Amino acid sequence: MKIFKQTSPNFINQRVDPRIAILLSIGWAIFICSLDSISILSCALGMVILLAIFLQAERAELFLKVSRLNLFLCLLLILMPLSYTGGEGIEMFGLFFSKYGFIKGLAIILRANNVLILFVLLVSCFEPIILAKAMKSFRISDKLIFLMLFTIRYIDTIHQEYHRLRDAMKIRSFVPNLSMHTINTFGLLVGQLLIRSFDRSTAVLEAMKCRGFEGRFYLPVNLKFSIIDFYAVGLFVLSCGGLLCLN
Amino acid sequence: MHIADGVLDNSVVVVTSIFAGIGVIKGIRGIEFDDIPKTAMLSAAFFVIALIHINIGVSSIHLVLNGMMGILLGWAVFPALAIALALQYLFFGFGGITSLGANIVVMGYSAVICYFVFKNSIKYKSNIFLKGVAVGGLAVILAVGILVAILVFSGKEFYLVASTVAVSYLPVIVVEGLVSGSLLKFIFRVRPEILNVQMVNTKINHLKM
Numbered sequence: 001m002k003i004f005k006q007t008s009p010n011f012i013n014q015r016v017d018p019r020i021a022i023l024l025s026i027g028w029a030i031f032i033c034s035l036d037s038i039s040i041l042s043c044a045l046g047m048v049i050l051l052a053i054f055l056q057a058e059r060a061e062l063f064l065k066v067s068r069l070n071l072f073l074c075l076l077l078i079l080m081p082l083s084y085t086g087g088e089g090i091e092m093f094g095l096f097f098s099k100y101g102f103i104k105g106l107a108i109i110l111r112a113n114n115v116l117i118l119f120v121l122l123v124s125c126f127e128p129i130i131l132a133k134a135m136k137s138f139r140i141s142d143k144l145i146f147l148m149l150f151t152i153r154y155i156d157t158i159h160q161e162y163h164r165l166r167d168a169m170k171i172r173s174f175v176p177n178l179s180m181h182t183i184n185t186f187g188l189l190v191g192q193l194l195i196r197s198f199d200r201s202t203a204v205l206e207a208m209k210c211r212g213f214e215g216r217f218y219l220p221v222n223l224k225f226s227i228i229d230f231y232a233v234g235l236f237v238l239s240c241g242g243l244l245c246l247n
Numbered sequence: 248m249h250i251a252d253g254v255l256d257n258s259v260v261v262v263t264s265i266f267a268g269i270g271v272i273k274g275i276r277g278i279e280f281d282d283i284p285k286t287a288m289l290s291a292a293f294f295v296i297a298l299i300h301i302n303i304g305v306s307s308i309h310l311v312l313n314g315m316m317g318i319l320l321g322w323a324v325f326p327a328l329a330i331a332l333a334l335q336y337l338f339f340g341f342g343g344i345t346s347l348g349a350n351i352v353v354m355g356y357s358a359v360i361c362y363f364v365f366k367n368s369i370k371y372k373s374n375i376f377l378k379g380v381a382v383g384g385l386a387v388i389l390a391v392g393i394l395v396a397i398l399v400f401s402g403k404e405f406y407l408v409a410s411t412v413a414v415s416y417l418p419v420i421v422v423e424g425l426v427s428g429s430l431l432k433f434i435f436r437v438r439p440e441i442l443n444v445q446m447v448n449t450k451i452n453h454l455k456m
Contacts, residue, residue: 029344033253033260065340073251076408083407104404111253116340124337141275143283148330150287151294155334158288158295176301183422186301187429190312194292194319194434198441201288205281215280 011055013125018134020229021122024236029115031240038103040247041110047239048117057121069116073109080105128152133221146217158197165189248311248394248416249335250350252343256401263397264348267329270355274325282323289319290327294334301422308419314386315427317358318365318442324358325351349397357389375435376428383427387420 007013012021035041052062081089084098091097123131132145169185176182205213255263278286293316300309317324332350336342342350361382368378395413398405434441 026344029252033345034257069251069340072249075411076254079408079411080404083404101404108251108253112251112343115252115344116336119337119344120340143275143278143280144271144326144330146280146283147287147290147326148334150283151290151327151330152334154288154291155294158291159298162295162299180425182301183425184429186299186310187426188433190296190299190310190315190426191430191433191437193296194289194315194430195438195441197288197292198285198438201284204284204288208284217280 007125007127008058010057010125012122013127013130015226015228016122016232017223017225017229018123018126018130019137019223020225020232021126022131022134022138024232025115025119025122027236028118028240031243032111032114035111035243035247036107037247038107038110040243041107041114043246044239044243045110045114045117048114048121052117052121055121062117062120065120066113066116069112070109073105073112076108077102077105080108130223132219133223136219137221137223142217142219145219154197154200157200158193161196162189162193165192248350248353248390249332249342250346250353250394250397252345254343254401254405255346255349255397259397259401260345260348263346263352267325267348267351267355270322270325270351270359271329274322274327277322278326286320286323286327287330289316290331293327294331297331297335301426308422310426311354311387311390311419311423312383312427312430313354313358313390314361314365314382314384314423315430317360317362317386318382318431320358321362322359324362325355328355328358353390353393353397356393357386360389361386376432379428379431380424382431384420384424386427387416387423391416391420 032041032044035044081097081099081101082095084101085096088099089097089101090099126134128149132149135145135148136142166189169189174185176186293312296310296312298309313324313328316327320327329347329351332342332347332354336344336347364385365378365382368381391413395409398409398412
């Protein structure tokens with residue numbers, strides 16, 4: 001089982017500069033989080049969904065990510081109307097559900113979905129190395145960039161290691177339940193995973209030094225802006241301006 | 248324990264982002280290029296550990312182990328968490344981009360406090376399993392405390408959400424503490440040098456296994 005799948009070529013990762021994609025996503029996130037009106041947020045969500053249709057985004061992947069997010073947010077939509085006692089609302093099962101609280105909860109759901117969909121469309125589609133180059137051009141510390149690249153590289157390796165250990169436990173008839181034995185076994189499993197990770201990191205460092213590593217990584221940045229990037233910025237400014245006018 | 252986009256008040260977003268930035272800068276300055284494979288490997292390991300679920304009745308909880316992360320990485324836990332949380336948002340949709348700072352603060356400061364608690368407690372003779380239980384439980388209590396404070400500062404509409412979160416994490420505190428105890432005992436017995444506490448090697452003989 002692989003956690004990170006290779007990204008398929010699409011309009012964004014082939015034509016748009018990753019620096020522009022990252023900046024627009026962050027700018028859009030800040031802009032959306034500063035909006036309060038439900039109708040404007042609904043319009044913004046509609047625009048992002050239209051963009052997803054235009055870009056022919058992978059529906060299954062997008063749906064999976066959005067549904068994971070909404071699983072937590074649904075709880076918020078139930079709890080927030082209960083936080084207010086006054087104002088308009090309805091009574092159900094002896095509880096007062098405030099309209100104001102519901103609207104606040106709905107606004108959060110619209111904002112979170114909006115930002116996530118745009119981030120999946122614009123940023124998730126890039127290969128990690130391209131994102132690393134974009135981060136480098138933003139003058140982010142080399143250590144942080146290589147930490148990200150190494151982490152992405154080893155998540156799948158350690159995940160496979162975890163499954164090997166779990167399979168070994170399964171063939172020894174281990175069935176997890178709520179007992180001290182299960183807790184202790186999980187502690188040993190995690191401990192073994194950490195020790196193997198540590199050993200692997202030592203081996204990686206030795207292999208790097210063996211190949212002449214001198215405490216410096218090199219990451220050439222060969223990104224170039226194109227006319228598409230200017231259109232993307234123009235579309236972003238128009239969308240934000242349009243939503244502000246509606247507001 | 249992930250806060251999504253659009254939940255927090257703008258002032259809370261700014262303040263938590265500054266605190267997260269301070270932690271990440273301090274963590275990055277503390278690590279050398281030679282430490283990157285170790286930090287990344289442990290960051291990846293904790294990313295995978297977060298996928299482990301333990302069944303509790305009809306529900307299940309996933310391990311956080313931020314206390315153990317703090318003990319193993321010290322201040323380097325901040326860049327490791329920043330990467331892990333950004334990747335979780337990018338690839339799974341958990342958390343948020345404007346709330347990334349808040350999520351780092353919740354997990355990171357609790358982990359670093361546990362690191363200092365553990366570092367200072369090593370000189371006292373006591374059962375290592377109990378130390379692990381205390382550190383693991385404390386890490387979740389601190390993380391939930393910071394999370395509740397962040398939600399409360401964001402507005403009174405989050406009071407009920409914050410109290411529900413606090414109550415729902417009670418079983419996690421117990422399970423996390425016990426798993427951390429068992430884990431710390433195992434590491435002390437098998438490979439004590441991986442702990443980010445320099446004095447461990449000299450003090451290990453005084454500790455009851």
